Amino acid sequence: SYELTQPPSVSVSPGQTATITCSGDTLGDKYASWYQQKPGQSPVLVIYQDVRRPSGIPERFSGSNSGNTATLAISGTQAMDEAAYYCQAWDSSTVVFGGGTKLTVL
Amino acid sequence: QVQLQESGPGLVKPSETLSLTCTVSGGSISSFYWSWIRQPAGKGLEWIGRISAGGSTNYNPSLKSRVTMSRDTSKNHFSLNLKSVTAADTAVYYCARDSPVTTEGHYDGMDVWGQGTTVTVSS
Numbered sequence: 001s002y003e004l005t006q007p008p009s010v011s012v013s014p015g016q017t018a019t020i021t022c023s024g025d026t027l028g029d030k031y032a033s034w035y036q037q038k039p040g041q042s043p044v045l046v047i048y049q050d051v052r053r054p055s056g057i058p059e060r061f062s063g064s065n066s067g068n069t070a071t072l073a074i075s076g077t078q079a080m081d082e083a084a085y086y087c088q089a090w091d092s093s094t095v096v097f098g099g100g101t102k103l104t105v106l
Numbered sequence: 107q108v109q110l111q112e113s114g115p116g117l118v119k120p121s122e123t124l125s126l127t128c129t130v131s132g133g134s135i136s137s138f139y140w141s142w143i144r145q146p147a148g149k150g151l152e153w154i155g156r157i158s159a160g161g162s163t164n165y166n167p168s169l170k171s172r173v174t175m176s177r178d179t180s181k182n183h184f185s186l187n188l189k190s191v192t193a194a195d196t197a198v199y200y201c202a203r204d205s206p207v208t209t210e211g212h213y214d215g216m217d218v219w220g221q222g223t224t225v226t227v228s229s
Contacts, residue, residue, distance in 0.1 A: 031212060031213045045215050066198075076125075086150065088216075094164060095164075
């Protein structure tokens with residue numbers, strides 16, 4: 001079965017750019033989505049089709065996807081961005097989630 | 107504005123069947139795809155399966171033998187049945203609006219989620 005691998009944790013200083021990676025075999029040939037989940041809340045879609053932002057998602061969230069790695073970048077990271085982030089892709093008629101990355105804003 | 111609300115028992119006995127319903131308001135389940143996702147406490151998201159606008163289903167291979175999803179267009183809701191549950195099925199269960207996958211491979215993810223419902227498997 002297809003697997004997506006994320007680092008368990010990433011730390012960033014306020015105002016800096018946070019990058020979270022998601023690795024999978026030929027992931028660049030698929031479309032990646034990203035979700036933000038804060039404690040006690042439901043996930044929120046922040047990136048879809050690799051680079052697109054849903055309405056209401058701040059411009060500081062951006063995505064890319066090439067080769068075996070999709071990346072979520074958060075520029076000018078704010079305290080409110082501290083959350084778990086999950087990548088997702090579609091493969092062989094199934095939805096696959098990465099294991100999640102806890103972003104800490106120090 | 108589409109909203110989703112999960113409902114069902116919060117406690118299920120081992121070996122029994124977990125049954126949940128997701129009621130959709132502000133939109134029709136005859137459009138889009140609809141997924142179930144679960145999350146054990148302190149762990150990541152696990153996709154369970156989805157049902158299409160036309161009623162066809164896709165399931166997570168690891169759960170496929172125990173999962174059935176259905177829909178009731180007259181009530182505008184869709185349902186999840188997970189049989190032969192064990193403590194490992196204890197989790198928060200979410201329903202979400204999902205996207206079709208185009209012939210070009212375009213997939214837009216899940217843009218609307220319910221608030222989630224906690225299900226505990228215990229005797």
